[in-house]
Amino acid sequence: DAGVTQSPTHLIKTRGQHVTLRCSPISGHKSVSWYQQVLGQGPQFIFQYYEKEERGRGNFPDRFSARQFPNYSSELNVNALLLGDSALYLCASSLSTLDTQYFGPGTRLTVL
Amino acid sequence: EDKVVQSPLSLVVHEGDTVTLNCSYEVTNFRSLLWYKQEKKAPTFLFMLTSSGIEKKSGRLSSILDKKELFSILNITATQTGDSAIYLCAVEGGNAGNMLTFGGGTRLMVKP
Numbered sequence: 001d002a003g004v005t006q007s008p009t010h011l012i013k014t015r016g017q018h019v020t021l022r023c024s025p026i027s028g029h030k031s032v033s034w035y036q037q038v039l040g041q042g043p044q045f046i047f048q049y050y051e052k053e054e055r056g057r058g059n060f061p062d063r064f065s066a067r068q069f070p071n072y073s074s075e076l077n078v079n080a081l082l083l084g085d086s087a088l089y090l091c092a093s094s095l096s097t098l099d100t101q102y103f104g105p106g107t108r109l110t111v112l
Numbered sequence: 113e114d115k116v117v118q119s120p121l122s123l124v125v126h127e128g129d130t131v132t133l134n135c136s137y138e139v140t141n142f143r144s145l146l147w148y149k150q151e152k153k154a155p156t157f158l159f160m161l162t163s164s165g166i167e168k169k170s171g172r173l174s175s176i177l178d179k180k181e182l183f184s185i186l187n188i189t190a191t192q193t194g195d196s197a198i199y200l201c202a203v204e205g206g207n208a209g210n211m212l213t214f215g216g217g218t219r220l221m222v223k224p
Binding site: 003004031033035040041042043044045048056058088090092094097098099100101102103104105106108 | 116118146148152153154155156157160200202206210211212213214215216217
């Protein structure tokens with residue numbers, strides 16, 4: 001069975017640009033969460049979506065937004081990129097908001 | 113503010129040694145504590161603990177939760193080089209969906 005998939009694997013952008021990251025959950029999972037992991041730190045919660053609705057939001061600026069599609073895949077958008085946005089962006093899926101979260105391989109974003 | 117603290121930050125042992133990793137937490141609306149192993153990118157799920165005093169075991173790995181003292185330990189016996197990784201402790205709770213609050217991780221290196 002396919003696990004959580006994310007694209008792209010790596011991405012290099014310059015300050016001020018916009019980026020879109022994509023995530024496909026495990027088949028049958030309806031909840032998707034996004035985390036940011038800066039080098040040397042643990043992941044930090046950004047968003048959770050369930051059945052296309054936002055169910056939780058972490059302490060991130062409005063430059064970060066996300067959505068979930070009818071097939072339960074999700075996009076994370078970041079506008080006006082800053083150097084500090086350089087990180088590994090992890091997507092996790094779960095059956096519902098009460099179940100164990102399983103992580104994808106992440107997208108490594110570098111902002112120059 | 114929700115907080116998860118892991119210790120030690122890093123650990124170097126030799127194959128065959130036993131290690132104990134620590135995780136303490138202060139999280140509102142605690143629901144569960146999870147351990148993940150992160151080798152390159154995707155954190156892989158190890159254990160979920162919800163009840164105090166009940167040991168979870170998987171091969172050479174075991175974990176236990178103390179909800180009164182707000183901590184958990186992860187034990188690895190007869191360590192192997194393949195156990196080298198970052199071990200992340202996460203607590204499910206807070207006020208946003210089933211968001212995970214992660215500790216900073218313990219970097220374990222097992223030498224042959």
